[in-house]
Amino acid sequence: MSAADTIRVFVPRETAALSLGADDVADAVERTAKELKCKLEVIRNGSRGLSYLEPMVEVQVGEDRFAYGPVRPADIVDLFAADFLHGGEHALALGNTANIPYLKSQQRWTFRRCGLIDPLSVADYQRHGGFAGLRKAFETGSTAIIEAVTESGLRGRGGAGFPTGIKWKTVAGAQADQKYIVCNADEGDSGTFSDRILMESDPFTLIEGMVIAAFAVGASRGYIYLRSEYPLARTVLEKALSICKDHHWLGKDIAGSGFEFDIELHLGAGSYVCGEETAMLESLEGKPGLVRYKPPLPALEGLFGKPTVVNNVVTLASVPDIARLGADAYADYGVGRSRGTLAFQLAGNIKRGGLVELAFGATLRELIEDWGGGTASGRPLRAVQIGGPLGAYFPESLLDTALDYEAFAALDGMLGHGGVVVFDDTVDMAAQARFAMEFCAVESCGKCTPCRIGSVRGVEVIDRIVANENREENLKLLHDLCTTMIDGSLCAMGGLTPLPVRSALKYFPEDFAPTAGGS
Amino acid sequence: MKTDYDKKAATEIILGFDNRPEMLVQILHAFVARFAYLGEDGVRQIATELNLSRAEVWGVVKFYHDFRTEAPGRTVIKICQSEACQAMGSRDLTAHAEKTLGISMGSGDRAHTLEPVYCLGNCACSPAVMIDDQVYGRVDTRRFDTLVTDAESQ
Numbered sequence: 144m145s146a147a148d149t150i151r152v153f154v155p156r157e158t159a160a161l162s163l164g165a166d167d168v169a170d171a172v173e174r175t176a177k178e179l180k181c182k183l184e185v186i187r188n189g190s191r192g193l194s195y196l197e198p199m200v201e202v203q204v205g206e207d208r209f210a211y212g213p214v215r216p217a218d219i220v221d222l223f224a225a226d227f228l229h230g231g232e233h234a235l236a237l238g239n240t241a242n243i244p245y246l247k248s249q250q251r252w253t254f255r256r257c258g259l260i261d262p263l264s265v266a267d268y269q270r271h272g273g274f275a276g277l278r279k280a281f282e283t284g285s286t287a288i289i290e291a292v293t294e295s296g297l298r299g300r301g302g303a304g305f306p307t308g309i310k311w312k313t314v315a316g317a318q319a320d321q322k323y324i325v326c327n328a329d330e331g332d333s334g335t336f337s338d339r340i341l342m343e344s345d346p347f348t349l350i351e352g353m354v355i356a357a358f359a360v361g362a363s364r365g366y367i368y369l370r371s372e373y374p375l376a377r378t379v380l381e382k383a384l385s386i387c388k389d390h391h392w393l394g395k396d397i398a399g400s401g402f403e404f405d406i407e408l409h410l411g412a413g414s415y416v417c418g419e420e421t422a423m424l425e426s427l428e429g430k431p432g433l434v435r436y437k438p439p440l441p442a443l444e445g446l447f448g449k450p451t452v453v454n455n456v457v458t459l460a461s462v463p464d465i466a467r468l469g470a471d472a473y474a475d476y477g478v479g480r481s482r483g484t485l486a487f488q489l490a491g492n493i494k495r496g497g498l499v500e501l502a503f504g505a506t507l508r509e510l511i512e513d514w515g516g517g518t519a520s521g522r523p524l525r526a527v528q529i530g531g532p533l534g535a536y537f538p539e540s541l542l543d544t545a546l547d548y549e550a551f552a553a554l555d556g557m558l559g560h561g562g563v564v565v566f567d568d569t570v571d572m573a574a575q576a577r578f579a580m581e582f583c584a585v586e587s588c589g590k591c592t593p594c595r596i597g598s599v600r601g602v603e604v605i606d607r608i609v610a611n612e613n614r615e616e617n618l619k620l621l622h623d624l625c626t627t628m629i630d631g632s633l634c635a636m637g638g639l640t641p642l643p644v645r646s647a648l649k650y651f652p653e654d655f656a657p658t659a660g661g662s
Numbered sequence: 663m664k665t666d667y668d669k670k671a672a673t674e675i676i677l678g679f680d681n682r683p684e685m686l687v688q689i690l691h692a693f694v695a696r697f698a699y700l701g702e703d704g705v706r707q708i709a710t711e712l713n714l715s716r717a718e719v720w721g722v723v724k725f726y727h728d729f730r731t732e733a734p735g736r737t738v739i740k741i742c743q744s745e746a747c748q749a750m751g752s753r754d755l756t757a758h759a760e761k762t763l764g765i766s767m768g769s770g771d772r773a774h775t776l777e778p779v780y781c782l783g784n785c786a787c788s789p790a791v792m793i794d795d796q797v798y799g800r801v802d803t804r805r806f807d808t809l810v811t812d813a814e815s816q
């Protein structure tokens with residue numbers, strides 16, 4: 144048997160899969176193969192993002208890949224007996240991976256390689272178009288690449304949705320002896336994991352995106368600020384960075400272009416507000432993560448006072464294919480001013496949780512029902528929180544809202560980083576509103592009184608409302624408190640916490656009634 | 663393997679970061695990874711070697727949730743308290759953990775430390791729990807008990 148004939152079995156090494164026993168599954172595959180004297184190679188890929196099927200095992204059969212999942216170690220002997228190595232039928236068989244409806248119906252751009260390749264194989268990466276965008280950027284020059292990013296319509300995927308091309312242009316135009324690229328990999332929003340899946344499954348894409356950004360604006364140093372809650376992403380990134388250095392995709396004279404750029408990995412330390420870009424810069428400077436006043440913009444005076452691009456993981460990882468395939472290819476996806484794709488993450492009480500990368504324009508209902516399959520508990524859906532802990536809670540009646548930035552803004556909501564958290568009818572919305580205030584109190588950087596103190600008061604006032612103490616007065620107080628937080632907060636931590644609170648009050652007032660909740 | 667505070671090892675850690683004051687957050691992480699928590703001795707040494715005041719170093723230690731200032735229990739258990747996990751019963755799971763371990767969230771004894779964490783990025787397989795840096799998904803009360811027992815026997 145030649146090497147090419149060796150059967151290849153893929154078992155994800157990705158947090159969701161590992162959290163459900165993927166390592167034990169990989170061991171069982173190796174062990175059983177040995178017992179049966181069957182020659183095969185186990186490849187630890189990342190995840191396709193079909194989290195509800197994890198651990199999802201795949202087998203290469205000719206040009207195709209066949210999937211099985213969710214697989215437990217105890218299923219392995221049975222799978223061998225069913226000849227899964229050649230795509231055999233089995234209760235866990237999902238057929239050709241590319242044809243699984245959940246995946247097939249997506250518009251994969253940024254995440255197209257996730258789960259497909261070996262995350263740490265440069266050869267595999269290049270076979271799938273890797274580093275071609277960077278080469279193209281070197282050829283066409285920095286101005287052309289900034290233009291392409293601008294024309295693609297790419298907006299920041301970290302939450303605020305700021306046009307990426309404009310940010311880069313500002314940094315490119317700034318005069319300075321040193322400029323920086325900072326990748327925001329803090330992914331603090333609950334209900335989100337797209338950054339993590341990308342970093343664990345296709346880290347070279349992020350690195351390539353950062354090199355392109357650096358080349359575009361003239362930066363020679365980069366930082367990845369990774370949340371400490373992601374130990375596996377850390378391991379994968381450390382290896383990926385060192386591999387890139389060895390292969391001259393980082394360091395001096397990258398790919399013979401004469402361009403120099405290096406990346407250092409920094410860990411966050413459990414602070415949500417450090418996801419805010421200026422707090423992150425403080426943290427990178429070794430200080431407490433206090434939010435800075437703006438102006439100056441980080442683009443002009445950022446890290447160590449130097450012009451700095453701060454971009455989210457998904458933003459940066461979307462760039463290599465924009466460089467490779469052109470701005471139009473990306474802009475062709477989407478509607479209005481929401482161009483391209485957004486990676487939604489289905490989380491919480493949902494039957495089929497996972498990553499769904501879609502062109503803008505689908506509705507929330509399609510996402511939750513067609514992809515998500517409704518609640519995991521089988522009970523009626525009651526509330527959905529979109530856009531992380533600072534995002535609004537929507538009732539069932541708003542599920543037909545289109546998934547684009549403008550449609551959500553019109554409803555006092557936000558798409559943010561694309562997290563969609565589903566709750567069934569057992570949810571107590573007064574408790575959720577209380578948690579929003581509590582989270583703000585725990586995570587406030589402390590600079591603004593409305594955020595630091597207002598949130599603590601908010602918790603108390605909600606408790607009193609639920610206990611039916613001076614109800615009308617306290618409801619008014621809560622609204623006033625929200626207004627004060629919106630008006631008097633320096634950043635979105637204090638400024639947006641009223642969003643989940645007010646939406647809970649508006650759409651679920653019955654939960655704040657004397658007979659409900661609070662027990 | 664965690665060890666007691668030791669000045670020589672601490673110096674090596676700081677040297678590993680070229681004594682750069684902007685690496686303070688990273689240095690504190692390395693201290694906690696090595697010595698389990700940050701005490702007066704460690705902070706004093708970091709301050710001296712980075713040319714910072716002790717108040718500056720304490721200011722950073724206190725700001726970040728990750729930097730423990732007391733020795734943790736043998737097994738560190740973090741239960742996600744964020745929304746996706748709430749939607750799948752993390753509040754009940756937390757109550758169960760507090761009851762069976764006999765400690766309240768955010769505290770500990772010699773055997774266990776129970777801490778809140780605000781999202782492990784495992785929100786599609788919630789509720790999520792982290793035990794000694796290992797993430798677990800879909801943790802109900804039975805699985806929780808098994809995982810804790812397994813971790814203790816390691």
Ligand SMILES: Cc1cc2nc3c(=O)[nH]c(=O)nc-3n(C[C@H](O)[C@H](O)[C@H](O)COP(=O)(O)O)c2cc1C
Nearest residue numbers: 299300301327329330331418419420454455458635
């Ligand atoms: C409280 C707070 C937390 C934030 N957390 C994150 C985060 O975890 N990840 C992220 O990419 N952006 C986060 N942001 C947004 C960043 O400030 C910033 O807009 C983003 O990194 C810019 O990158 P982008 O344009 O590519 O989205 C946060 C903002 C605020 C106010």
Ligand code: SF4
Nearest residue numbers: 588590591594634637
């Ligand atoms: S709103 Fe809150 S987190 Fe933001 S700067 Fe003010 S105190 Fe800090």
Ligand code: FES
Nearest residue numbers: 742747782784785
């Ligand atoms: S909300 Fe619990 S893991 Fe994300």
